[in-house]
Amino acid sequence: MRVGPSQDEIRRQNLGALLRYVHVHGATTRAELTTALGLNRSTIGALTADLAAAGLVTEGAPKETGRAGRPSLVVRPESDRVFAYAYSIEVDRLRAARVGLGGAVLDRRELDRPRGLTAAEAAPLLAGAVKEMRQAMPEDAVCVGAGVAVCGMVRRDDGLVRLGPTTGWVDEPIGTALGTELGVDVPVTVGNVADVAAFAEHARGAAAGCDNVIYLYGDVGVGAGIIAAGRRLTGHGGYSGEVGHMVVVRDGARCECGNRGCWETEIGEHGLLRAAGRSDARGREAMLAVFDAADRGDAQAQIAVRQAGDWLGFGVANLVNIFNPEMVIFGGTMRDLYLAAAAQVRSRLNSNGLPACLEHVRLRTPKLGEDAPLVGAAELAFDRLLADPLDVN
Amino acid sequence: MSATPLLELRGIDKSFGPVQVLRDVAFAAYPGEVTALVGDNGAGKSTLVKCISGIYPTDAGQFVFDGRPVNIHSPRDAAALGIEVVYQDLALCDNLDIVQNMFLGREKRSGIVLDEPTMEQMAADTLAGLSVRTVKSLRQLVSSLSGGQRQTVAIAKAVLWNSKLVILDEPTAALGVAQTAQVLELVRRLADNGLAVVLISHNMNDVFAVSDRIAALYLGQMVAQVKTTDITHAQVVELITAGRSGGLGLTGEPATNGNGAAPAGSTTGGVS
Numbered sequence: 209m210r211v212g213p214s215q216d217e218i219r220r221q222n223l224g225a226l227l228r229y230v231h232v233h234g235a236t237t238r239a240e241l242t243t244a245l246g247l248n249r250s251t252i253g254a255l256t257a258d259l260a261a262a263g264l265v266t267e268g269a270p271k272e273t274g275r276a277g278r279p280s281l282v283v284r285p286e287s288d289r290v291f292a293y294a295y296s297i298e299v300d301r302l303r304a305a306r307v308g309l310g311g312a313v314l315d316r317r318e319l320d321r322p323r324g325l326t327a328a329e330a331a332p333l334l335a336g337a338v339k340e341m342r343q344a345m346p347e348d349a350v351c352v353g354a355g356v357a358v359c360g361m362v363r364r365d366d367g368l369v370r371l372g373p374t375t376g377w378v379d380e381p382i383g384t385a386l387g388t389e390l391g392v393d394v395p396v397t398v399g400n401v402a403d404v405a406a407f408a409e410h411a412r413g414a415a416a417g418c419d420n421v422i423y424l425y426g427d428v429g430v431g432a433g434i435i436a437a438g439r440r441l442t443g444h445g446g447y448s449g450e451v452g453h454m455v456v457v458r459d460g461a462r463c464e465c466g467n468r469g470c471w472e473t474e475i476g477e478h479g480l481l482r483a484a485g486r487s488d489a490r491g492r493e494a495m496l497a498v499f500d501a502a503d504r505g506d507a508q509a510q511i512a513v514r515q516a517g518d519w520l521g522f523g524v525a526n527l528v529n530i531f532n533p534e535m536v537i538f539g540g541t542m543r544d545l546y547l548a549a550a551a552q553v554r555s556r557l558n559s560n561g562l563p564a565c566l567e568h569v570r571l572r573t574p575k576l577g578e579d580a581p582l583v584g585a586a587e588l589a590f591d592r593l594l595a596d597p598l599d600v601n
Numbered sequence: 602m603s604a605t606p607l608l609e610l611r612g613i614d615k616s617f618g619p620v621q622v623l624r625d626v627a628f629a630a631y632p633g634e635v636t637a638l639v640g641d642n643g644a645g646k647s648t649l650v651k652c653i654s655g656i657y658p659t660d661a662g663q664f665v666f667d668g669r670p671v672n673i674h675s676p677r678d679a680a681a682l683g684i685e686v687v688y689q690d691l692a693l694c695d696n697l698d699i700v701q702n703m704f705l706g707r708e709k710r711s712g713i714v715l716d717e718p719t720m721e722q723m724a725a726d727t728l729a730g731l732s733v734r735t736v737k738s739l740r741q742l743v744s745s746l747s748g749g750q751r752q753t754v755a756i757a758k759a760v761l762w763n764s765k766l767v768i769l770d771e772p773t774a775a776l777g778v779a780q781t782a783q784v785l786e787l788v789r790r791l792a793d794n795g796l797a798v799v800l801i802s803h804n805m806n807d808v809f810a811v812s813d814r815i816a817a818l819y820l821g822q823m824v825a826q827v828k829t830t831d832i833t834h835a836q837v838v839e840l841i842t843a844g845r846s847g848g849l850g851l852t853g854e855p856a857t858n859g860n861g862a863a864p865a866g867s868t869t870g871g872v873s
Contacts, residue, residue: 414793496778496779499778500777500778503777503778503781543782544778544782546810547781547782547785547786547806547810548778548782548806549806550806550807550808550809550810550811551805551806551808551809551834552834553809554809554810554829554833554834555809555833555834555835558829558830558831558832558833559833561830566830567830569830571810572789572793573782573786573789575732575790577734
């Protein structure tokens with residue numbers, strides 16, 4: 209029978225904690241690390257030495273502080289050298305990036321994505337972008353993994369995209385396809401775009417320090433990344449957070465998933481454009497055009513925006529009552545809808561939400577903006593490194 | 602966040618000759634929060650702001666800043682306390698660049714020459730602290746900036762001086778949808794960085810998008826100051842146009858204003 213964790217496990221845990229701290233907070237002095245991690249000075253010294261030997265961090269003299277005493281050494285993540293590949297497969301475009309340890313986007317490529325492109329077709333395009341980036345990167349750069357953000361339901365175990373209603377994907381093995389195509393000996397982790405963006409905002413964005421967060425991400429459809437008690441809520445198979453398919457209208461409009469009256473038929477692209485009398489238009493630009501028209505006084509656009517805002521508040525009230533989050537973040541097209549119809553969203557939320565659940569909820573827009581899916585996809589890849597820093601290389 | 606207001610006004614009266622513009626106004630602004638100040642044209646919003654910023658002397662009433670009673674007799678007093686106002690016309694000089702505008706009248710010097718590197722660094726740090734990505738060069742002339750970018754510069758200028766309370770007068774008026782969205786996010790970020798922000802706006806969307814509290818003025822009286830989670834759009838519109846809505850706002854005869862409306866913080870306690 210085991211009594212407690214072994215020496216080795218504790219050390220691995222501490223290495224991960226230290227690396228995670230500088231990964232999230234950037235360059236940190238040893239003194240600060242001592243306080244933040246609650247370890248003693250010599251332990252921090254030994255851990256830093258191990259990580260430096262593995263090429264994950266560097267130690268250097270700090271800037272002049274102007275204070276008396278020997279200045280504490282500064283531990284910096286090796287952001288330019290240690291990186292992960294991040295991909296984002298969106299409805300209208302494909303993006304690939306190299307993201308350094310510490311979360312900075314080092315290099316990026318963007319491609320248009322014709323609607324209806326399969327995983328097998330998308331992988332070579334992304335691989336091409338990666339080849340370009342590889343030529344530009346420094347020779348000693350080390351790749352620690354790859355992460356993919358995709359609109360669709362992703363099986364947690366192997367990254368199989370089970371159903372992407374808006375991309376038309378059914379059982380597409382994008383993780384495997386990318387792995388083969390890249391020919392790199394690194395694991396490829398796949399996540400749903402809303403989950404991944406929530407992860408990024410939680411690590412280093414608007415929700416830093418918040419443990420209960422709902423990130424609503426909208427494009428054609430709407431999904432949520434849910435963080436409960438500081439952890440990503442994935443569900444049994446990894447499919448949780450499909451809030452866009454909450455049925456809110458009995459026998460409502462037909463949804464791409466096959467049901468009727470899903471929430472996203474009221475607040476998503478199709479719902480807004482239908483209500484604005486522009487059913488033949490599509491895409492994010494068309495949605496933004498409706499907000500613009502409403503701002504300029506187009507009566508039908510104004511009604512459409514108000515209705516969609518009211519529906520947004522309706523669903524958010526349900527989510528707030530169920531999950532009691534401290535923050536709801538509106539990302540993708542939901543950001544634009546929220547900012548254009550906040551009065552309706554808030555009013556509906558305030559009347560439908562339970563007072564106790566509403567008390568501390570903050571409504572925010574993302575801090576990382578468009579980069580959130582890429583940064584989050586990289587976080588997926590870094591997560592493996594941070595769990596066991598010395599094992600990956 | 603904090604239950605103690607950074608700025609609290611009690612019983613403010615202000616008349617211009619025979620016209621009483623503010624009657625027994627109570628108002629509070631909290632650190633880390635956006636307090637929206639709403640009211641119809643002529644309700645007294647601008648006058649109240651000018652009293653706070655020291656442009657108009659008040660006839661009666663108390664100012665409490667950071668827990669201490671203070672007197673604000675001039676804009677200089679207000680600036681010394683850390684109160685900055687961004688007016689609708691922004692007061693930027695078109696023929697100067699961003700850094701020059703941000704330090705206008707308060708330039709940093711090293712010896713007898715201007716300390717350009719320090720000023721540029723401070724300006725860059727301030728903009729970075731607000732996650733502003735839209736400005737390409739700090740040496741761009743303000744005349745070349747869009748409306749939203751100008752607003753950003755004006756707000757950054759107000760934040761540069763370690764200010765504690767920033768008052769924004771209609772920051773999104775005359776901006777398009779995309780720029781309004783950016784400015785609203787900036788306003789929210791100011792408060793999330795710990796400042797007390799007062800937002801004057803006619804646009805209910807802006808008010809609901811970023812505010813934590815709403816203070817409604819009606820004909821010179823503060824009829825309600827409530828948390829944004831406790832009120833709906835329709836109620837705010839009623840407060841603005843009729844001075845009351847259900848249990849909120851004026852009660853009884855408007856002529857007898859013993860205490861004015863109490864700031865909501867004293868009755869509703871904790872804050873989101």
